[in-house]
Amino acid sequence: MTALVPTENLRAGRRPSRRRPAPLGYLLLLPPLAWLFIAYLGSMAVLLVSAFWSVDSFTGQVVRVTTTGNFGAVLHDPLFRTVTLRTVGVALGVTVIDALLAVPLALFMAKVAGPRMRIALMVAVTTPLWASYLVKAYAWRGLLAPNGPLDWITGGHSIGYGLPATVITLSYLWLPYMILPVYAAFARVPSSMWEASADLGATSGTTLRRIAAPLAFPGIAAGSIFTFSLSLGDYIAVQIVGGKSQLLGNVIYGQLVTANDQPLAAALSFVPLVVVLLYLFALRATGTLEQEAR
Amino acid sequence: MKIRLKSAAALLGVATLALSACSSSTTTTSSGGTKDIKPPTMSAATKVGTGEGKLNLVVWAGYAEDGSSDTSVDWVHPFEQQTGCQVNAKVAGTSDEMVQLMRTGDYDGVSASGDATLRLIYAGNVAPVNTDLVDNYKTISGFLKNQPWNSVDGQMYGVPHGWGANVLTWNKAEVKTAPTSWSSVFDATTPYHGKITAYDSPIYIADAALYLAKTKPELGIKDPYSLTEKQLDAAIALLKQQNANVGEYWSDYTKAVQSFESGSTVIGTSWQVIANLINADKKVQVGTTVPAEGATGWSDTWMLAAKAAHPNCMYEWMNWITSPKVNAEVAEWFGEAPAQTLACDQTSDKSFCDTYHATDDAYAKQIHYWTTPQKQCVDGSGSDCTDYAEWVTKWQQMKG
Structure with missing residues (x-):
């Protein structure tokens, strides 16, 4: 496949430079690596260690005696299981909806729209990112309110607040994060490949299925990492439009702030972490991550 | 790809096994049943010295207004001018957040509701308060004094604010x-x-x-x-x-x-x-x-941090916030019954205390104030x- 695509370097008659970076160049890595190890992995380590502590049930102060009881509670309490399943369901729902909305739009932007239209659409897609998360979530609260616009349009059949409202709101919030990578994936495919497919007698349906879809998949996979993990950790939208439902983030927040049980909250926060890791493993198994990196 | 899937599955299996093995060993987290139920011994101040020039507070929204919400609502600046204590107020959203903030040790005082007070008292985060040093305490509604949520064995741990x-x-x-x-x-x-x-x-x-x-x-x-x-x-x-x-x-x-x-x-x-x-x-x-x-219901109490860096300023504040005029201002801004009985003469809306039943003992008795449930x-x-x-x-x- 790579052989078919002429690269800029070859056309200009230059060989791609493969010079090793000067030893000093490695200094560039110092700040990000320090950040990664101290701020990111360091805080994760603290979280992991504190998950093995317990709290004094009366004053709520942390007792530094090692116990695995917190992880036991996380695994055995039916509440945590139910909420985890619900949260994963919401995250998958959001991801699927965003993928279904993003693919046609990204395809249109990359292959159908003219340059002006493309810029206009790009602006339209990214503009909501400038508005505050809370403003957008509250806008949906207004839209979904009883006697609100959606209620009026549907003649009193608005879905109201609840889990479906949460899925819709989160889908709206994270949509740009799906559109952009899918658009990038489509845009990278040279138009000549579409023409070649057509020249070889493929209908547009076949081209879409056999050429476009496999090429767009890494973009969808990349976007889904954003939509899935952002939804998994979200606990604010559900408070605004979720009615009485609670997600994993709310339960963790409840344990940390309301119950003052930081160790159990720490143990609980490993649940979304494990789920995201599993999701990444699943994606890796499909081979898309390597393809994306290539 | 198949091998990868298998190894991932194997990894998962091991992790699950390890976790469930761990969990079967101990499932009890903490006890607290045999603890001696007494707050740490601390003695209250015997006199209020000169202010330390600074005061760090944890407050409910609207309890420490400095004119930034509404230019006409300001009882922090007059306090600063009078006492020389510069106020730095941190707004907390819930009682639980207040408890957490007070445990950082960075604050001198807190406007704690009854469901936070006992947790703070028994953990030794707040100190007993000598109410003789707070002049305005005398005229505070009697039904707010020596209550289970703000005192232990007749020792007050703060000054009532409103309810x-x-x-x-x-x-x-x-x-x-x-x-x-x-x-x-x-x-x-x-x-x-x-x-x-x-x-x-x-x-x-x-x-x-x-x-x-x-x-x-x-x-x-x-x-x-x-x-x-x-x-x-x-x-x-x-x-x-x-x-x-x-x-x-x-x-x-x-x-x-x-x-x-x-x-x-x-x-x-x-x-x-x-x-x-x-x-x-x-x-x-x-x-x-x-x-x-x-x-x-809820009843708020100004409490003094056990390790307050500016205890004199906190005593000054407790007296200031329960003074008739200021207590009336806070109560009207927040929408609550003032603890100070004399505040009812100072409200801008003369029927305010009636609306909130501020001095209505019978009404107040119907209310079961928030307190922290304990063993x-x-x-x-x-x-x-x-x-x-x-x-x-x-x-x-x-x-x-």
């Missing part, structure tokens, strides 16, 4: 006859299915317990904060039944206002200040009442009560 009841609130257009009982939010067959609201905190369990105390006397609930395992389960069962009819819970008062105004909620528990805000907006009109069963029953009935940690767990399970 309010959690009132039954309803939309007058949707609920035609004024309700007189909490049954309108707890009955399984309520006509307001999906339009009921409730306070989103484990402390709301006390509201259910209070209702059960009156409607199911066979449970033997005497104090809604002293519940045995069986009584707690009964309250949770009632809340579970209510959950089916709840549209949404609120913990942020602006959400409660919005919920009533948008019609998402037509009836439920709220605060007088919320009802006032709704009625002032004129989108919907709501009524409030303390139903026949009585009500839960050692807070009403002194024994040591087989459920503690707050258990309430939190059960509350989360109830919400599912």
Whole structure:
């Protein structure tokens, strides 16, 4: 496949430079690596260690005696299981909806729209990112309110607040994060490949299925990492439009702030972490991550 | 690719095994049953020296106004001019957040509600307060002094600030006859299915317990904060039944206002200040009442941090905030009954104290003020009560 695509370097008659970076160049890595190890992995380590502590049930102060009881509670309490399943369901729902909305739009932007239209659409897609998360979530609260616009349009059949409202709101919030990578994936495919497919007698349906879809998949996979993990950790939208439902983030927040049980909250926060890791493993198994990196 | 999937699955399997092996060894987290139930010994100050020039506070929104919300609402700057103590106020959203902030040791004082005070006292985060050093304490409503949520064995741990009841609130257009009982939010067959609201905190369990105390006397609930395992389960069962009819819970008062105004909620528990805000907006009109069963409520106390860096400034503040004029200003801004009896002469709205029943002893007695549930029953009935940690767990399970 790579052989078919002429690269800029070859056309200009230059060989791609493969010079090793000067030893000093490695200094560039110092700040990000320090950040990664101290701020990111360091805080994760603290979280992991504190998950093995317990709290004094009366004053709520942390007792530094090692116990695995917190992880036991996380695994055995039916509440945590139910909420985890619900949260994963919401995250998958959001991801699927965003993928279904993003693919046609990204395809249109990359292959159908003219340059002006493309810029206009790009602006339209990214503009909501400038508005505050809370403003957008509250806008949906207004839209979904009883006697609100959606209620009026549907003649009193608005879905109201609840889990479906949460899925819709989160889908709206994270949509740009799906559109952009899918658009990038489509845009990278040279138009000549579409023409070649057509020249070889493929209908547009076949081209879409056999050429476009496999090429767009890494973009969808990349976007889904954003939509899935952002939804998994979200606990604010559900408070605004979720009615009485609670997600994993709310339960963790409840344990940390309301119950003052930081160790159990720490143990609980490993649940979304494990789920995201599993999701990444699943994606890796499909081979898309390597393809994306290539 | 297949190999990768297999290894991933194997990895997972190992992880699961390891975790379940761990969990079977110990499942108990913490106890607290054999602890000596006494706050750490500390002596109160005997005199107030000169101010240290600084004061760091943890407050409810609206308790330390410096004119930044409304230029005419400012009692922080006059305090600073008078005492030379520069105020740095940190607003907390919940009692639990207040407890956490006070444990950082960075603050001199806090406006703690009754469900935070005991946790702070027994953990040794706050010190006893010598009320003789606070001149304005003398004229504070008697029914707020030496209460279970602000004192231990007759020793005050702060100065009362103000109080309010959690009132039954309803939309007058949707609920035609004024309700007189909490049954309108707890009955399984309520006509307001999906339009009921409730306070989103484990402390709301006390509201259910209070209702059960009156409607199911066979449970033997005497104090809604002293519940045995069986009584707690009964309250949770009632809340579970209510959950089916709840549209949404609120913990942020602006959400409660919005919920009533948008019609998402037509009836439920709220605060007088919320009802006032709704009625002032004129989108919907709501009524409030303390139903026949009585009500839960909150009573705030200014407490002094045990390791306060600026204790003299905190004593100055406790006296300042409970002075008639300032206490009236705070009460009117926040929408609560002032603790200071003389504040009623200073309010700009002369009927203010009547609206909030500020000096109405009988009204105040109907209210069961928030307090932290403990193993050692807070009403002194024994040591087989459920503690707050258990309430939190059960509350989360109830919400599912």
